[in-house]
Every structure is written in structure tokens, then in C-alpha cells.
Amino acid sequence: MKTIDELLTEGVAGRRVFVRADLNVPLDGTTITDDGRIRAVLPTVAKLAEAGARVVVASHLGRPKGAPDPAFSLAPAAARLGELLGADVAFATDTVGDSARAAVEGLTDGQVAVLENLRFNAGETSKDDAERGAFADRLAELADVYVGDGFGAVHRKHASVYDLPARLPHYAGYLIATEVGVLKKLTTDVKRPYAVVLGGAKVSDKLGVIDHLLEKADRILIGGGMVFTFLAAQGHEVGASLLQEDQIPVVKEYIERAKERGVEFVLPVDVLVAGEFPDMKTKAPAHPATVAADAIPAGQMGLDIGPESRKLYASKLTDTATVFWNGPMGVFEHPDYAEGTRAVAQALIDSPAFTVVGGGDSAAAVRILGFDENAFGHISTGGGASLEYLEGKTLPGLAALEG
Ligand SMILES: Nc1ncnc2c1ncn2[C@@H]1O[C@H](COP(=O)(O)OP(=O)(O)O)[C@@H](O)[C@H]1O
Numbered sequence: 391m392k393t394i395d396e397l398l399t400e401g402v403a404g405r406r407v408f409v410r411a412d413l414n415v416p417l418d419g420t421t422i423t424d425d426g427r428i429r430a431v432l433p434t435v436a437k438l439a440e441a442g443a444r445v446v447v448a449s450h451l452g453r454p455k456g457a458p459d460p461a462f463s464l465a466p467a468a469a470r471l472g473e474l475l476g477a478d479v480a481f482a483t484d485t486v487g488d489s490a491r492a493a494v495e496g497l498t499d500g501q502v503a504v505l506e507n508l509r510f511n512a513g514e515t516s517k518d519d520a521e522r523g524a525f526a527d528r529l530a531e532l533a534d535v536y537v538g539d540g541f542g543a544v545h546r547k548h549a550s551v552y553d554l555p556a557r558l559p560h561y562a563g564y565l566i567a568t569e570v571g572v573l574k575k576l577t578t579d580v581k582r583p584y585a586v587v588l589g590g591a592k593v594s595d596k597l598g599v600i601d602h603l604l605e606k607a608d609r610i611l612i613g614g615g616m617v618f619t620f621l622a623a624q625g626h627e628v629g630a631s632l633l634q635e636d637q638i639p640v641v642k643e644y645i646e647r648a649k650e651r652g653v654e655f656v657l658p659v660d661v662l663v664a665g666e667f668p669d670m671k672t673k674a675p676a677h678p679a680t681v682a683a684d685a686i687p688a689g690q691m692g693l694d695i696g697p698e699s700r701k702l703y704a705s706k707l708t709d710t711a712t713v714f715w716n717g718p719m720g721v722f723e724h725p726d727y728a729e730g731t732r733a734v735a736q737a738l739i740d741s742p743a744f745t746v747v748g749g750g751d752s753a754a755a756v757r758i759l760g761f762d763e764n765a766f767g768h769i770s771t772g773g774g775a776s777l778e779y780l781e782g783k784t785l786p787g788l789a790a791l792e793g
């Protein structure tokens with residue numbers, strides 16, 4: 391993989407450099423609640439600008455449906471990037487249209503432009519090679535060189551991640567180099583006991599990683615929206631909780647295999663439930679009830695692990711040597727459902743283990759809840775990406791940079 395340092399040695403002054411970043415930051419309306427992913431790509435963008443490149447930054451945000459949707463605009467992220475750079479950043483209101491072309495043509499050496507959300511175009515995420523390729527062709531017209539630095543999205547076979555680097559000279563940015571350097575350590579000589587904590591909401595995306603973890607980890611702690619498919623697989627009612635019904639047989643098989651292999655699954659013994667998802671705008675008190683995990687009442691949804699589970703999870707993390715954590719334990723964005731996530735973060739800090747926290751929301755959670763980032767071994771900007779890297783899978787965005 392050629393790195394950005396090689397590109398800088400070749401010289402970038404006056405060249406249009408496309409930086410595929412992951413600016414998929416958590417938003418409250420148009421307010422960025424954690425700018426970690428923007429800060430993470432800053433070294434690459436700043437260095438290219440200093441060297442006189444005309445920098446074109448592109449990213450996705452959220453999961454819009456292949457058409458413009460103002461709720462997923464990258465405008466707030468572009469503004470924040472400008473503040474952090476201490477420079478004016480141009481913003482294109484489309485990705486490959488008139489606005490994008492004008493923004494790129496208007497760049498002088500050392501200036502930065504941000505394109506609108508890549509996923510406002512169906513070609514970005516299409517499963518059809520030709521459709522993705524056609525979109526990548528249009529992106530390629532905007533640049534002379536490609537720098538991949540959106541680590542959080544390297545597991546996606548998307549046009550800007552996979553097809554575009556094949557069309558331009560390509561290099562890895564500083565963030566990707568750092569992330570891969572740290573995560574590589576967890577694929578080789580991992581110190582035991584090795585615990586993995588899995589939570590969050592992208593359940594169908596991430597359940598599959600357990601197949602691999604059963605060969606690698608000593609202990610797997612399940613939290614967040616993951617919990618309920620496990621409880622259902624054990625024959626319990628989960629009310630209105632997040633449930634991946636089609637995955638129940640798979641989870642049953644995981645539970646069996648874990649027994650055979652001596653891998654310990656840790657599930658919550660109690661959960662916080664409510665009749666509805668909390669109001670994230672007003673953050674009005676949600677008045678959750680604490681119930682036993684095997685007695686979730688009909689119509690109630692589990693939104694955090696309960697107080698007994700917090701103690702249990704902390705105890706399962708103190709004697710570990712390595713911990714990888716992806717996915718919040720509950721809907722931490724609401725104060726009534728933040729304690730499970732807080733307890734796991736604190737347990738990681740208290741443990742002597744080498745700790746890696748991965749994922750946009752997980753990384754945001756530890757900062758939003760007031761923890762010192764430096765108290766963790768590594769905070770990765772990618773959740774799904776780091777999990778798939780640990781699985782040893784070929785990640786499209788890394789393979790494309792190697793080719
Ligand atoms: N029990 C739950 N039900 C629904 N959503 C949940 C639950 N627990 C956690 N979440 C949500 O999961 C989201 C983060 O999930 P995910 O994107 O998978 O994590 P990451 O970005 O760290 O990889 C958070 O927004 C949080 O509110």
C-alpha cells in the first residue's frame with residue numbers, strides 16, 4: 391500500500407487530491423455531538439493542503455436512500471472541518487453535479503472543498519458493478535489522485551471506497567495507516583484472557599462476526615440491541631425490543647458452539663425497559679423500569695442493560711488482558727439509558743488490559759460521557775470495519791489501496 395508520505399514526496403502542488411474520509415458524525419439536528427471522525431482525518435487533509443494540493447473531501451453520512459435528503463447533509467461537517475483547519479472550506483451542494491464541478495474548479499493550491507453526501511447518489515452503494523462504476527467515473531473526473539482515509543467505511547464495497555481508487559493513482563492516508571497498525575496487533579499475538587464486548591444497533595451487520603470470535607475470544611459480552619436476539623434464541627420473550635428474528639437459528643448455533651469450545655457468552659441478567667423509544671429531541675425523562683432479562687413484558691422494549699448486569703459486566707472485564715469493544719450497551723444518547731455504556735467504559739479504564747474501542751457511536755459515547763480518550767489503548771473510528779478487519783476478511787477499501 392503506497393502511503394500519503396510517498397505522494398507528498400512525489401509532489402502534490404496544484405494537483406486535485408480526492409480524500410475519501412468518514413465524516414459520518416453523530417448529529418442532533420444540525421449540531422455535531424462528537425467531531426472525533428473529523429479530527430481523525432485532519433492530519434491528512436491539513437498536510438495535503440499545506441503541500442499545495444487542491445483537496446476534495448468526500449464522505450457518506452448516515453444511510454439516506456440514494457437521493458438527496460437534507461437531514462443527512464454534510465454541510466455541518468464541512469463547516470466544522472473549516473473551523474478545525476482554521477481555513478475557509480468550500481461546500482458543494484451536490485456530489486458530481488454543477489456545484490461539485492464549480493467548487494473543484496474554484497480551488498486554488500492549498501484550498502479544501504467538501505462534496506455533499508456520497509450516498510445521495512444511488513450509484514455509491516449499488517450492488518451492480520456497472521452502476522457503481524458509472525458513478526465512480528463521474529467522481530474520477532473531479533480529481534487527479536485518490537487518498538483513502540475513511541477507515542470507518544473500508545468494509546463497504548462502495549463506489550468511492552472500492553471503484554474510484556482503481557481509476558486514479560491511489561494512496562493510504564494517515565488515519566488508515568494508524569488504524570491498521572494498531573488492529574494488526576489484535577490479529578497476531580493477542581494477550582489472554584481476550585474479551586470482546588458487542589453491542590449497538592447494527593445487529594444484522596455485526597452478528598456474523600461472532601462466528602469468527604468463537605475461534606478467537608475467551609469471553610463475549612453481549613449488550614445493546616444485540617441482546618434480544620440472544621434472549622429470543624434462549625426462548626425468552628423480548629416484547630417490542632430490537633430483534634433480528636431471521637438470525638435466531640444462527641444465534642442458537644453460536645450458543646451451542648460456545649459451550650463446546652469453552653467460550654463464555656455473557657448476557658444481561660436485567661434490562662431497562664419502557665413502552666416507547668425515548669424522545670431524543672427533548673431528552674424528557676423516560677422513567678424506565680428494571681426487569682429480569684427473562685421477563686420482558688409484552689409491548690416493552692429493552693433500551694439498556696440493568697444495574698445487576700452492569701456489575702456483572704464490570705466483573706467479567708477486570709481480569710482480562712485484551713478487550714475489544716464495539717457498540718454501546720444501550721441508547722446512551724438519552725441520559726436514562728447511558729449507565730450500561732458508562733459502566734463498561736469505566737471497567738475498561740479500571741482493567742489492566744490493552745483496550746480497543748471501535749465504532750462511530752462507541753467512540754463518541756466514551757467522549758460524550760466524559761471519559762478521557764487517552765485512558766483507552768486505542769479508539770478506532772470504525773466499528774464494522776475494525777470487526778471485519780479482526781475477522782481477517784479482505785476489506786474492499788484496503789484491497790483497493792493495495793492494488
Ligand atoms: N437496546 C437498544 N435498542 C435500540 N438501539 C440501541 C440499543 N442499544 C444501543 N442502541 C443504539 O445503538 C447505536 C450504535 O450502534 P452501532 O452503530 O452499531 O455502533 P457503532 O457506531 O459504535 O459501531 C446507538 O445510537 C444506540 O442508541
Ligand SMILES: O=C(OP(=O)(O)O)[C@H](O)COP(=O)(O)O
Binds near residue numbers: 412773
Ligand atoms: O458508522 C460507521 O460504521 P460503525 O457504526 O460500524 O462504526 C461507518 O461510517 C459506516 O457506515 P455504514 O455502516 O452506514 O456503512
